[in-house]
Amino acid sequence: MTDSHARSPRPVATLVDRLTAVPGREGRLQHLEVLPPRTATTADWPAWVPDDVRDAYRRAGVVQPWRHQVVAAEAAHAGQHVVISTGTASGKSLTYQLPAISAIRSSRGRRGERGAGVLYLSPTKALAHDQLAGLRSLGLDVRFAAHDGDSSREERDWTRDFGEYVLTNPDMLHHSLLPGHARWASFLGSLRYVVVDECHHYRGVFGAHVSHVLRRLRRLCAMYDAHPTFVLASATVAEPATTASRLTGLDVLPLSGDDSPRGQVSLMLWEPPFTSHSGENGAPVRRAASSEVADLLADLVAEDVRTLAFIRSRRGAEQVALTAREHLGEVDASLPDKVAAYRGGYLPEERRALEAALRRGDLLGLAATNALELGIDISGLDAVVIAGFPGTRAAFWQQVGRAGRGAQDALGILVARDDPLDTYLVTHPESLIGAPVEAAVFDPANRHVLGPHLCAAAQESPLVEADLPLFGPNAGEVLHELTELGLLRRRPRGWFWTDRRRASELADIRSAGSTVQIIESGTGRVIGTVESGAAHNTAHPGAVYVHRGETWLVESLDLEHGVAVIQRADPPYSTTAREVTDITITATRERRSWGGCELALGEVDVSHQVVSFLKRRQPGGEVIGEEPLDLPERALHTSAVWWTVPDDLLAEAGLAQLDLPGAAHAAEHCSIGLLPLFATCDRWDIGGVSTARHADTGVLTVFVYDGHPGGAGFAERGFHAAREWLAATREAIASCECPSGCPSCIQSPKCGNQNNPLDKEGAIRLLDVLLAGAPRS
Numbered sequence: 001m002t003d004s005h006a007r008s009p010r011p012v013a014t015l016v017d018r019l020t021a022v023p024g025r026e027g028r029l030q031h032l033e034v035l036p037p038r039t040a041t042t043a044d045w046p047a048w049v050p051d052d053v054r055d056a057y058r059r060a061g062v063v064q065p066w067r068h069q070v071v072a073a074e075a076a077h078a079g080q081h082v083v084i085s086t087g088t089a090s091g092k093s094l095t096y097q098l099p100a101i102s103a104i105r106s107s108r109g110r111r112g113e114r115g116a117g118v119l120y121l122s123p124t125k126a127l128a129h130d131q132l133a134g135l136r137s138l139g140l141d142v143r144f145a146a147h148d149g150d151s152s153r154e155e156r157d158w159t160r161d162f163g164e165y166v167l168t169n170p171d172m173l174h175h176s177l178l179p180g181h182a183r184w185a186s187f188l189g190s191l192r193y194v195v196v197d198e199c200h201h202y203r204g205v206f207g208a209h210v211s212h213v214l215r216r217l218r219r220l221c222a223m224y225d226a227h228p229t230f231v232l233a234s235a236t237v238a239e240p241a242t243t244a245s246r247l248t249g250l251d252v253l254p255l256s257g258d259d260s261p262r263g264q265v266s267l268m269l270w271e272p273p274f275t276s277h278s279g280e281n282g283a284p285v286r287r288a289a290s291s292e293v294a295d296l297l298a299d300l301v302a303e304d305v306r307t308l309a310f311i312r313s314r315r316g317a318e319q320v321a322l323t324a325r326e327h328l329g330e331v332d333a334s335l336p337d338k339v340a341a342y343r344g345g346y347l348p349e350e351r352r353a354l355e356a357a358l359r360r361g362d363l364l365g366l367a368a369t370n371a372l373e374l375g376i377d378i379s380g381l382d383a384v385v386i387a388g389f390p391g392t393r394a395a396f397w398q399q400v401g402r403a404g405r406g407a408q409d410a411l412g413i414l415v416a417r418d419d420p421l422d423t424y425l426v427t428h429p430e431s432l433i434g435a436p437v438e439a440a441v442f443d444p445a446n447r448h449v450l451g452p453h454l455c456a457a458a459q460e461s462p463l464v465e466a467d468l469p470l471f472g473p474n475a476g477e478v479l480h481e482l483t484e485l486g487l488l489r490r491r492p493r494g495w496f497w498t499d500r501r502r503a504s505e506l507a508d509i510r511s512a513g514s515t516v517q518i519i520e521s522g523t524g525r526v527i528g529t530v531e532s533g534a535a536h537n538t539a540h541p542g543a544v545y546v547h548r549g550e551t552w553l554v555e556s557l558d559l560e561h562g563v564a565v566i567q568r569a570d571p572p573y574s575t576t577a578r579e580v581t582d583i584t585i586t587a588t589r590e591r592r593s594w595g596g597c598e599l600a601l602g603e604v605d606v607s608h609q610v611v612s613f614l615k616r617r618q619p620g621g622e623v624i625g626e627e628p629l630d631l632p633e634r635a636l637h638t639s640a641v642w643w644t645v646p647d648d649l650l651a652e653a654g655l656a657q658l659d660l661p662g663a664a665h666a667a668e669h670c671s672i673g674l675l676p677l678f679a680t681c682d683r684w685d686i687g688g689v690s691t692a693r694h695a696d697t698g699v700l701t702v703f704v705y706d707g708h709p710g711g712a713g714f715a716e717r718g719f720h721a722a723r724e725w726l727a728a729t730r731e732a733i734a735s736c737e738c739p740s741g742c743p744s745c746i747q748s749p750k751c752g753n754q755n756n757p758l759d760k761e762g763a764i765r766l767l768d769v770l771l772a773g774a775p776r777s
Contacts, residue, residue, distance in 0.1 A: 012266045012411045015383070019268075019299060019413075028292075030416075031269040031429040037407070041259040043070040048077060049098055050105045056138040057094070065098075066091055067259040073098040076193070076231050081252045083199065083232040083244035088401025090260040092197075093131065096231040100193045101135075104142050104164045107192075114143075117190035119217075119228070120167040123201040125150060126351060128167040131197075135165065148172050160184055170202075170210045173217065178460055179504050181220045189224035193231060200237040200394045202247060203680045204712045205449060207442030209507060211247045212453035215470050216460065218249070223461060235401060236394035246444060249470060261407040267400065267433065268413040269426040270296075274737070280755050283742040286418040293367075293387040293415050294320045298327035300383050301338055301365040305411075306358070307383040309367045310390065310399050317341045320387070321367040342368040370395070382410060388417035389425055392680050393432060420673030421683075423744040424732040431677065431728070444471075447478050448710035452507035454479055455487055459503040462494035518545065521555055521567040532559065536610045536631050537577040539564040543613065544575045559632070573615040573624060576754065582607045583640070583689045583703050585696040590719065595773020596649045601719040604640040604705055606687070609633040614754065639711030641719040642703040643726075645769055650700065653769045655762070660700060663762030664690035665753075666746035668702045670763065671729045673748070675704060678725045679717035684750065686714055700766075723774045730767040733760060 020029050042064040045054050065073075068086055072095035075082045084092050100118040108115035122128045125148045135144045145159040147168040156176075159166055160183055168177070177184050194217070196202075202210045214230075221228055232244045232252065244252035272287035279285040293309050297320065300307040309324075311317040321341035328335035340363055342354050357363040358381075370390065384403040390396055396414070404410025414432075416422035425432045444450065450471060457463055457471075468475040479495060482488045488495045497503050516535040518527040530539055535557060539545055543554040545566050552566040588602035609632070615625040650656050655663070668690040672683050687707050694701035706712045718725055736745035741760040748755065 012264065012409050015300070015303065015305065015411055016266060016268065018303065019296065022299070028270050028273065029268055030271050030426040031267075033267040033269075033429060033433050035265040035267065037264045037409075038258075038260075038262040040261040040407075041067045043067040043259075046070060046074055046077065046098070049102050053098070053101055053105060053138075053140065056140050060138060062091075062094065065094060068255065068257045069094045069098075069259075071257070072096075072231075072255045075253060075255065076229055077102070079229050081230045081244075081248065081250045083234075083237070083240045083252050083254050085234055085237050085240040085254060085256045086258040087260065087262065088235040088398060089262075089404075090235070090258050092233040092235070093134070096193065096195045096233065097135070099229075099231075100165065100195070101140065101142055103192045105140070114162060114186065114190060115164050116192035117163075117187050117226075117228075118165040118193045118195070119173075119191060120165065120195040120197065121173065122167070122169055122197045125169065127197065128169060129352075130355075132167050147176070160187065163187065164190075170213050174209075174213045174456075174507070175504055178213070178216050178220060178456070179502060181223075181460055185224055188221050189226050191221050191226045191228040194228045196230065196232040196244075196247065198234055199232040199244060199247060200234040203442050204685060204714070205442070205446070205708045207247070208444050208446050208449040208712070209453070211249070211442065211444040212450060212471065212507075214248050216453060216457050219457060219467060219470060220460060234394075236392075236397045238394070246442070249472075263404045263407050263409040265400070265404055265410045265412060268411070269416075269429055269432070270413055271416045271423065271426045272418075279743065280747060281741075281758075283740075283747055283755075284738050285742070286416075286744065289387045289415045289417040289422075290316050290320050291323070293385050294323035295327065296385050296413060296415070297339070297365050297367065298324040298331075300385070301328060301335060302331055304364065305382045306361065307365045307385060308358075308381055308402055309365065309385040309387065311367055311369060311387045312390075314369055316387065317367045317369050321365075324365060324367065338363055339365040339367070342366050370399075382408075383413070384410070385413045385415065387415055388419070389414065389422045389432075391676055391682050393435065394680070396432065418743040420670050420729075420732045420736075420745055421676055423736060424674065424677070424728060427735060428728075428731070443711065443713045443716075445474050446710040446712070447474065447481075448708075449507070450475065450478050451482055451487075452503070454482060455497055455503040455506055458488055458495050459497035462491070462496050463488075464494040516557070516559070516562045516564050518564050518566055521565050527552070527566065530564075532562065533608075533634060535559070535564060536608070536634065537579065539566075540577060540610060540613065540629055540631060542575065542627055542629075543577070544569075544571055544573065557631075572618060574618050575613045575615055577610045577629075578612045578614060578626070578754070579608055579610050581687070581689050583694075583705070585640075585642075586637070592722075592775070593773075594643070594770060594775070596646050597770050597773050598644045599641070599719065599722050600643070601639070601641050601716060603711075604638060604703065606636040606638060606640075606689070606705055607633050608636070636705075636707070636709060638706045638709060639713075639715045640703050640705035641715040641722065642697075642701055643722075643770060644694075644697050645700045645766065647699060649769050653765060655765055655769065658762045658765070659757055659759040660692040660762070660766075661690070662757035662759030663766045664692060664700055664702050666733070666741065666758045666760055666763035667729065667767055668704070669746050669748040669751065669755075669758070670733050671702070671726060672704055674725060674729045674732060675714065675718050677728060678721040679714045681712070681714040683748075685712065687750075723771070723776075726767060726774070727771055730764060730771060733767075734764050736760075 072084045077099040104115040132146050143164040145163040147159045230248050241254040272292045274284045277285050297309045318341045324339050325336035381403040400412035416426045489498045515529045516532050545552045553569040555565045557564045584605045586603045591600040612628045614623050617624050668688040672688050688704045690702045692700050706714050733745045741758050
């Protein structure tokens with residue numbers, strides 16, 4: 001690709017010096033890591049690649065493939081299911097495109113009949129459209145087509161009847177192709193390859209759903225006498241064979257050797273300083289990561305460094321771009337136009353225009369959400385700045401890998417948020433840079449996920465005994481439960497779906513639950529939506545609801561009909577809900593003795609009830625009132641990991657006279673903040689309860705549970721990594737600079753008790769007692 005913005009950016013080492021030398025930035029750089037460059041190894045084109053396909057790639061700049069590309073393409077061509085787990089920008093697309101396009105070209109009938117079918121699945125429409133643009137640019141006689149929410153009815157009909165290489169996503173596969181399989185029979189019957197791109201993205205409950213969507217696809221393909229080869233790809237998937245096999249239900253060959261070139265990468269771990277302001281309960285507060293990133297983005301653009309800044313929220317991306325533009329305007333009136341925002345919610349043509357402007361060099365800086373994290377081809381970037389750890393090492397390396405594509409050098413900067421995990425990582429770089437990426441955690445056996453997909457499969461074609469092994473060892477048991485509930489009916493030909501509804505609607509594969517519409521009073525205009533569980537805390541009557549920078553007051557919340565009515569207002573206060581949580585152990589699956597303490601994994605029933613809300617003066621934050629609420633209790637049956645410390649050990653350690661509820665509460669908060677380091681989850685995916693004496697154990701107990709019905713595998717991962725996880729929790733609390741607790745260690749933004757009571761010193765001593773008896777793995 002020709003780059004019209006020819007320039008010679010400053011060497012990375014010079015950039016590091018310039019960024020750290022700005023007055024007032026002393027002490028913010030916590031660590032600098034320099035990753036060495038790597039040279040390339042090439043191989044000959046496979047003999048089975050048609051001449052026109054090889055020539056098309058040569059015209060696109062691929063003179064000779066890397067060796068790992070040929071190894072993977074040969075395996076897929078031979079019918080071996082494979083997962084390619086090589087680095088970012090290592091050319092994974094070629095490894096599946098070569099066998100797929102070659103199969104289409106060699107199987108096309110003389111009269112132009114449809115050739116072999118290829119189904120490409122990506123987690124985002126943007127990535128699929130980027131792939132589509134690249135494929136069409138090859139100029140080959142192949143019927144490439146996208147099938148997604150942006151496709152018109154005419155485009156969808158053409159794709160169904162004539163498409164050969166179809167690009168879509170798991171949602172469309174679940175809601176469109178599989179329920180309408182009779183109309184897609186010709187395509188499904190011709191299917192030769194299924195490509196699952198960025199497969200590390202499929203984790204948690206979403207990953208469990210996608211695993212069953214792929215099993216339903218395999219079942220229907222077999223009905224039409226097709227048995228496609230699966231090719232999975234990711235730059236950042238741990239345990240690739242295990243993850244790919246769990247997703248597809250197949251034996252998958254892992255290929256991870258990387259023969260592509262890579263330039264030198266300099267990684268800066270950056271921590272904003274404490275400010276003069278105080279937060280909840282008088283705790284010190286660090287400068288916002290987004291403010292720090294806006295400064296760094298402006299500095300880099302002023303240095304003519306093509307930079308991508310990753311921001312967690314859409315609103316944050318807009319604000320960072322605006323602030324950077326303001327800073328640049330003070331330097332040179334021509335520079336503000338070199339920076340823009342990029343986020344979901346833009347029209348497709350707007351996103352494509354921004355991507356093209358960045359490629360050309362018309363834009364030098366882009367503040368983006370993770371919509372640009374995946375493999376969209378934005379070449380020629382020099383630097384990436386990340387506002388807060390993105391949740392997993394996999395996502396971190398995906399984002400860093402957007403700079404320095406090819407053999408050019410690159411700069412990556414992680415700016416820590418005021419959060420236990422971020423603070424721990426920037427001060428313990430070996431946990432981020434030297435550690436392997438996380439394994440994708442998801443549980444296809446979760447009956448809350450499996451049940452709806454068995455119903456969907458039965459509606460697609462009656463289920464028979466021979467189908468059950470495809471869906472896992474507990475499929476028969478869940479099928480019996482569905483029959484008892486009347487959702488399925490057994491007949492001599494198998495199990496049938498009994499409802500007039502579309503069974504696929506039972507499994508909302510992207511959402512954790514139902515939603516509540518936020519409606520403007522008087523006009524009926526829909527302002528937005530919120531998950532029903534979150535509505536108890538943020539959209540209850542009397543709540544101050546913030547949307548796009550505007551404040552509203554909630555008049556009413558109708559949970560039965562999923563509607564909250566709001567009106568515009570500017571009250572001089574904010575609101576926070578107070579919640580009561582109770583937890584009961586229903587089954588213990590595993591337990592381990594840690595000296596006199598115990599670690600356990602099992603099933604729990606969790607009940608939540610929002611009982612009141614506080615009004616806090618703004619600015620200032622002091623409480624000016626509390627009002628009761630009458631909202632229903634919410635129940636959740638899920639998995640949990642918990643640990644106990646008996647009274648005698650507390651007494652021996654001199655802890656009996658301390659604030660035990662505060663110590664346990666602080667340890668719970670920080671452990672929730674650190675679990676994403678060991679399980680691929682977000683702190684909002686998990687919850688916790690702590691008590692100085694729990695009714696089921698009789699002693700001090702701290703629980704951490706999955707926030708999804710039936711569990712999502714996070715608590716189980718915490719149980720198996722408990723020593724490392726809780727040791728990191730103890731270290732994060734002890735190493736924090738604050739005197740008695742802050743958002744960087746023991747305070748939680750999701751605490752239903754307003755971060756009270758908390759005892760920082762007590763939490764350290766409590767964890768010392770627990771870890772003293774922990775086995776050394």
